[in-house]
Amino acid sequence: MDFTIRAATLEDCEDIRRMMSELAEYQKVADQVTITQKDLEQDGFSKKPFFHAIITEVPEQHKTKDGHTKIGYSIYFYTYSSWKGRAVFMEDLYVMPEFRGKGIGKALMSKIAQLRDILMFLKCLLGRAAGCTQLNFTVLNWNKTALDFYQNQGSVDVTSDLGYHYMCCHGDAFQKMADSDP
């Protein structure tokens, strides 16, 4: 099936928010998602964006029964590893169920990995340091399809292999932490 991948624009935020809900439903965490389309518009498409996004589109003839042609996306941002240096974190990778198994997920991931090469190109151009050396993300341990998919691409489960647990401090605890005077 034909599909294209391109950088997302402001006009894609409605579809990204829709697909974020679909992903959260699938991951059984829909109640956790409070982000709005406006948040995405502000945070991803201002002068200093907090994230970047790419989107997959299919031609009109393959649109879903609800009329959608934007059928997959990925959200990522640059991070830093104190072991290896520059890195990319893939926050979301999603392809609508009826379009899975066609190489779209792999193509989205590949696009993000290629950013390293873009950074390396910039290095030559601007004298900046080399690009990213790794891609990080999280996956639900009960989602065998996703785990298999990522491991088939050579990804390593850092939690299983080394015991790293992902932690979060939010809500009142985060407020309290900010309020305590060091």
Added chain:
Amino acid sequence: MDFTIRAATLEDCEDIRRMMSELAEYQKVADQVTITQKDLEQDGFSKKPFFHAIITEVPEQHKTKDGHTKIGYSIYFYTYSSWKGRAVFMEDLYVMPEFRGKGIGKALMSKIAQLRDILMFLKCLLGRAAGCTQLNFTVLNWNKTALDFYQNQGSVDVTSDLGYHYMCCHGDAFQKMADSDP
């Protein structure tokens, strides 16, 4: 004990790199760390830094037997949660062993949580959206002291509670992913 926390500068990179090695030794991952002092200088202190760092200093009279007064640090950067929006990721939090149990770790973490308020202040000033709502990080599951410390601050173990595993694609696998043509 008196201590101060301040934003790190280029001149702190030697000490940050030294403490990164100490942290990696403690975490039994010293062989994984390939980052250099020069990487830190380039990546953290250019016009578009990949990370931010804060450092703890003690007065001369409390210096270590090796003469160090810079005895703790934290590295962090802004990330994005597709559930909640703007977030901070704390890549490292380290206090030299002889200075633990004095509230320095908590003070470093608190400093990072306060960044949310700084962002909120900027919102009023610049009309930007509200600041970060959560702090994320990883911790080794065998490091009970660290786990207890973080949980005492109200942090939640997302891996244990929801099953999220932290994944990494690097080296040849990352190269191969970038090379595959979507």
